[in-house]
Amino acid sequence: MQRHLISAADLTRDDAVLILDTAEEMARVADRPIKKLPTLRGRTVVNLFFEDSTRTRISFEAAEKRLSADVINFSAKGSSVSKGESLKDTAQTLEAMGVDAVVIRHGASGAPYRLATSGWIDAAVINAGDGTHQHPTQALLDAFTMRRRLVGRDTGLGQDLAGKRITIVGDVLHSRVARSNVDLLHTLGAEVTLVAPPTLLPVGASAWPCEISYDLDAVLPKSDAVMMLRVQRERMNAAFFPTEREYSRRYGLDGDRMARMPEDAIVMHPGPMVRGMEITAEVADSGRCTAIEQVANGVSIRMAVLYLLLGGNEPAVTQSRTTDSRTTEEK
Amino acid sequence: MSKTLIRGARVLGGEPQDVLIDGGTVEAVGTDLSAEGAEVVEAGGKVLLPGLVDLHTHLREPGREDSETVLTGTRAAASGGYTAVFAMANTFPVADTAGVVEQVYRLGREHGYCDVQPIGAVTVGLEGRKLAELGAMHDSAAGVTVFSDDGKCVDDAVIMRRALEYVKAFGGVVAQHAQEPRLTEGAQMNEGVVSAELGLGGWPAVAEESIIARDVLLAEHVGSRVHICHLSTAGSVEIVRWAKSRGIDVTAEVTPHHLLLTDELVRSYDPVYKVNPPLRTERDVMALREALADGTIDIVATDHAPHPHEDKDCEWAAAAMGMVGLETALSVVQETMVDTGLLDWAGVADRMSFKPARIGQATGHGRPVSAGEPANLTLVDTAYRGTVDPAGFASRSRNTPYEGRELPGRVTHTWLRGKATLVDGKLT
Numbered sequence: 036m037q038r039h040l041i042s043a044a045d046l047t048r049d050d051a052v053l054i055l056d057t058a059e060e061m062a063r064v065a066d067r068p069i070k071k072l073p074t075l076r077g078r079t080v081v082n083l084f085f086e087d088s089t090r091t092r093i094s095f096e097a098a099e100k101r102l103s104a105d106v107i108n109f110s111a112k113g114s115s116v117s118k119g120e121s122l123k124d125t126a127q128t129l130e131a132m133g134v135d136a137v138v139i140r141h142g143a144s145g146a147p148y149r150l151a152t153s154g155w156i157d158a159a160v161i162n163a164g165d166g167t168h169q170h171p172t173q174a175l176l177d178a179f180t181m182r183r184r185l186v187g188r189d190t191g192l193g194q195d196l197a198g199k200r201i202t203i204v205g206d207v208l209h210s211r212v213a214r215s216n217v218d219l220l221h222t223l224g225a226e227v228t229l230v231a232p233p234t235l236l237p238v239g240a241s242a243w244p245c246e247i248s249y250d251l252d253a254v255l256p257k258s259d260a261v262m263m264l265r266v267q268r269e270r271m272n273a274a275f276f277p278t279e280r281e282y283s284r285r286y287g288l289d290g291d292r293m294a295r296m297p298e299d300a301i302v303m304h305p306g307p308m309v310r311g312m313e314i315t316a317e318v319a320d321s322g323r324c325t326a327i328e329q330v331a332n333g334v335s336i337r338m339a340v341l342y343l344l345l346g347g348n349e350p351a352v353t354q355s356r357t358t359d360s361r362t363t364e365e366k
Numbered sequence: 367m368s369k370t371l372i373r374g375a376r377v378l379g380g381e382p383q384d385v386l387i388d389g390g391t392v393e394a395v396g397t398d399l400s401a402e403g404a405e406v407v408e409a410g411g412k413v414l415l416p417g418l419v420d421l422h423t424h425l426r427e428p429g430r431e432d433s434e435t436v437l438t439g440t441r442a443a444a445s446g447g448y449t450a451v452f453a454m455a456n457t458f459p460v461a462d463t464a465g466v467v468e469q470v471y472r473l474g475r476e477h478g479y480c481d482v483q484p485i486g487a488v489t490v491g492l493e494g495r496k497l498a499e500l501g502a503m504h505d506s507a508a509g510v511t512v513f514s515d516d517g518k519c520v521d522d523a524v525i526m527r528r529a530l531e532y533v534k535a536f537g538g539v540v541a542q543h544a545q546e547p548r549l550t551e552g553a554q555m556n557e558g559v560v561s562a563e564l565g566l567g568g569w570p571a572v573a574e575e576s577i578i579a580r581d582v583l584l585a586e587h588v589g590s591r592v593h594i595c596h597l598s599t600a601g602s603v604e605i606v607r608w609a610k611s612r613g614i615d616v617t618a619e620v621t622p623h624h625l626l627l628t629d630e631l632v633r634s635y636d637p638v639y640k641v642n643p644p645l646r647t648e649r650d651v652m653a654l655r656e657a658l659a660d661g662t663i664d665i666v667a668t669d670h671a672p673h674p675h676e677d678k679d680c681e682w683a684a685a686a687m688g689m690v691g692l693e694t695a696l697s698v699v700q701e702t703m704v705d706t707g708l709l710d711w712a713g714v715a716d717r718m719s720f721k722p723a724r725i726g727q728a729t730g731h732g733r734p735v736s737a738g739e740p741a742n743l744t745l746v747d748t749a750y751r752g753t754v755d756p757a758g759f760a761s762r763s764r765n766t767p768y769e770g771r772e773l774p775g776r777v778t779h780t781w782l783r784g785k786a787t788l789v790d791g792k793l794t
Contacts, residue, residue: 122681143683144554144565145635152634153679166683168565211565238570239562 039151039160040340043171043219048195051223055179056192057339058332064101065335072338074346075104078135083109083125084163085141090306091163091173094330095138098337102346107134122146123155130156136345137161144168144211159344167209173305174215176336178223180329181260184301197224202254204230204286205264205313206275208237212305213264217245228254232286234275235266251286255295262303263288263313279312289315293323301325369393370784371401375409375745377735379711382411387741390783394737407779409745415715417449417742417780419722419731420692421512421541421619422595422667425451425482428469429458434672434762436473439692440480442670442761444787446692447744447777448480450723450731451670455487456517462487462498464506471508479787483728486510488529488540492518497529504536511727514541516595517642519577521547526581530590539617539725541593542581544602545643549573554683556629556644564632566682569644571599578602582609582616593725594618596669598643600653607662617725619667620654622698623689627651627767637678637685638767641671658717659708665722668695672763690761694754696746697773704748705774711748730783744788745779752776760793 046054064070080099084092092108099106111125126137136159139147144166151160164170182191185199201220207213207229220227227245229236240247248254255261266286268279276282283289288302296302302318304326310316318324370387377383377395384399385392420443426434434442436453443451453470455461461470467484474482486503490496492515503510513533520526520542529540550573555561557568578594582605585592594606597618609616623641628648631639639645657663671688678685699718703709709717723732733739751774756764780788787794 121676121679122684123679141681143681145683146681148635149681166565214563214565237562238557238568239559242559242562 038344040171040344041148041151041160041162042169043174043215046171046219046222048222051175051178051219052193052195054175054336054339054343055182057343058179058335059188059192061338061342062332062335065331070101071103072101073103074342075099075102078345079105079107079133080136080138080341081107081109081129081134082163083111083129083137083139085111085139086164088140088164090330091140094333095163095337097334098341101334102338102341104341122150123153126150126156130158134158136341138163140164142166161340161344164211166211168211168214170211170215171219172333172337172340173212174219175340176329176333177216177262177303177305178219179332179336180303180325181301184325185259195223196220199225200228200257200259201225201262202228202230202258202260203262203264204251204288206235206266206270207231207240207264208235210264216262217243221245228258230254230286232276235270251292252295255292256297258296258300260301260303261288261296262305264305265307265309266313268309268312283312287313287315288318290317293318293321303329305329368784369404370407370781370786371399371404372407372409372414372745373401375412375414376711377414378715379413382409385414385735385743387781387784390741392735392737392739392741395735407745412778413711413746413748414735415447415711415744415746416719416732416735417744417782418447418696418718419726419728420448420451420668420670420695421665421722421726422516423451423453423670423692424456424672424688425453425470426457426672427473428466433674436470436482437477438760438762439670439672440474440477440482441793442690442692442759443480444780444782444793445760445777446694447696447746447780448692449742449744449780449782450481450483450728451692452483452485452512452726454516455485455514456492460487460491461485462490462492464499464502464508467503467508467510468506478782478785479793480782481728481731483726484508484510485512485514485516485541488513488515488520489525494518494520494522494525497525497532500529500533500538501536504538511538512541512593513538514543514595516541516543519543519545519547521577523580523584527584527588530585530592531588534590537727539591539593541595542577543595544574544577544581546573546577553644555632555640556646558629558647560629560632564635566632571601571646574599574643575601575605578605582606582614585616586612586614591615591617596621596624596643596667597654597663598624598646598650600650603653603657603662607657610662617664618662619665620658620663621669622666622691622695623767624654625651625658625702626698631767635682637680637682638689638765640682640685640687641689642687655702655706655708658703659713664717665725666695666699666718667722668692672761673765674763678765688765690759690763690766693759693761694766694768694773696777697775698768700748700775701773741781741784743781744777747776747778748774750774750776
């Protein structure tokens with residue numbers, strides 16, 4: 036990882052642990068009456084969203100504002116092609132307005148990578164989800180949530196997830212969340228198992244650093260965390276599975292299945308949940324489900340990433356950008 | 367008529383000889399030929415080949431003159447050592463009528479850099495539903511003998527069967543772009559380990575192989591000849607090998623880029639590597655080279671596919687598929703086939719001139735370098751090594767995957783019916 040955050044696979048263990056530790060510091064800010072740090076004062080961040088994603092955009096926006104950055108929201112629905120303007124022109128237009136970082140969500144896999152490597156712009160690029168490729172801040176917030184719950188908020192500092200057994204269930208084929216999590220969790224020493232019907236696993240996934248199973252019930256008793264991925268109902272029409280009910284019966288998480296998990300194991304969901312499909316209301320609303328915590332943790336993680344990429348005195352990652360107006364950290 | 371003496375050329379890579387051109391014809395091949403009255407080209411041990419023939423070129427005119435025209439495309443062809451190219455039918459309007467194919471044919475003749483033999487569409491508008499007037503295109507001044515919906519697959523088995531049968535009446539051949547459409551919906555790259563990681567829609571090998579398997583069986587059933595465009599997988603090689611062993615009248619082509627590049631390059635997300643069929647794996651590349659060497663794959667065809675810069679200077683999913691190839695084809699073949707010992711220069715002449723001319727019935731092309739034959743020739747400096755610089759291309763487009771790559775070999779001279787179209791690497 037250089038000065039951009041494009042893929043969870045680019046993070047070393049030490050990079051990732053530093054981001055998680057920094058996020059713990061950021062989380063303390065959220066407990067204060069005034070939830071604001073001056074770290075990115077005078078820096079401008081644009082949230083460039085080519086896909087609708089209200090929750091991710093709001094999470095980044097909250098993180099940026101808590102770090103005192105100037106925030107521009109740019110929503111360009113649909114692809115650059117259907118819009119008529121190219122990604123390159125859009126990005127260059129924004130940079131001409133003096134943007135220090137671009138948080139990009141794009142439907143095309145690789146679009147953030149292109150933005151960071153094609154010489155179109157100089158700003159730091161943070162991938163907020165690209166096609167079915169990567170969503171690195173999601174993986175980081177998931178790892179943060181796991182470390183807090185499975186290792187401990189304070190005892191977890193400086194620690195990774197060595198030996199933790201993480202099961203990811205659902206539409207892996209279309210999921211950037213699954214790809215990012217496999218990469219990051221592997222880096223952090225966890226043992227990952229993907230569970231899905233074979234139709235929803237990509238050809239070539241056998242090369243990933245994880246186990247693959249088609250049998251959820253067999254994996255549940257050996258899981259410290261079970262992450263349920265959203266399954267869109269439309270997949271049914273493309274013959275990925277026969278019916279919604281059959282999917283739920285075989286791969287959905289209900290109370291009976293949750294009871295087979297170890298006592299302290301948690302249930303995770305990146306949202307938005309399709310209740311009754313991959314997860315029942317009973318599970319979603321139980322104390323073991325961390326979906327709401329994940330949202331809160333997302334703001335802390337995004338603060339940490341922005342801070343380390345743009346403002347940190349001790350960057351987690353080398354920062355080739357030479358800026359003399361770097362604000363000093365005030366805590 | 368003017369005379370040219372090519373002195374000391376290694377004809378098809380053999381011992382140095384002199385070749386005398388008189389008018390449009392090779393007058394003599396031998397040693398110590400008289401230079402009297404002739405312009406002398408000192409070959410100095412360069413390799414002399416019959417003019418190359420490309421069975422698969424996109425010239426884009428009419429319709430997409432911003433990416434290539436018949437003039438710029440044939441200049442690129444001459445630069446690459448070609449004396450005949452077959453122009454694919456996916457123009458705007460589609461080359462599915464006698465009018466369009468005659469226009470393209472005439473433009474090629476007028477410009478005079480390289481013969482242009484239009485390929486006719488198999489179906490109206492390349493839509494795969496209704497046969498185009500294949501006979502009218504054959505009977506036109508363009509004399510079309512090769513028919514293809516390239517860019518799209520003739521996926522309807524009945525339409526394909528009828529086309530294979532119908533063109534027998536006038537000795538035509540259908541060139542199939544083998545791509546099962548349902549298996550390749552949303553396809554962006556080869557389906558495998560790399561696509562899984564990059565999150566790009568997969569183009570599975572089976573989508574090509576299943577169509578080839580069907581079509582060789584159809585060709586056998588109706589007793590027709592079928593040509594397979596840009597074969598790209600190890601499995602396709604096995605099917606064609608099996609079909610040939612059964613006596614089925616099938617021919618196949620491979621592109622230079624499928625002989626050299628793999629899907630690992632897609633990790634850059636640089637759309638210059640986006641092409642259809644997609645770049646495959648190392649295993650496929652090696653199988654294709656071996657098949658070209660043993661004759662399972664008959665010919666090299668470029669699939670020269672020019673695109674304007676803006677169609678490649680974007681995110682992967684939005685980019686156009688295709689690469690230019692006319693000006694680098696011979697270098698890539700030297701790199702992958704000759705310098706690896708898989709093919710000698712006579713083999714290159716066979717795969718890039720003799721056989722493509724025979725498959726496409728390009729009269730006067732793909733002939734031996736001997737007295738009395740048409741003087742369609744190309745002279746290659748095989749000792750040269752250089753870095754590919756697209757700024758020097760004659761093509762209107764620059765979408766080459768080889769920019770900055772060092773490749774061997776350089777075409778220095780090309781003659782079309784005795785007239786030099788390229789001299790010392792410069793177009794005339």
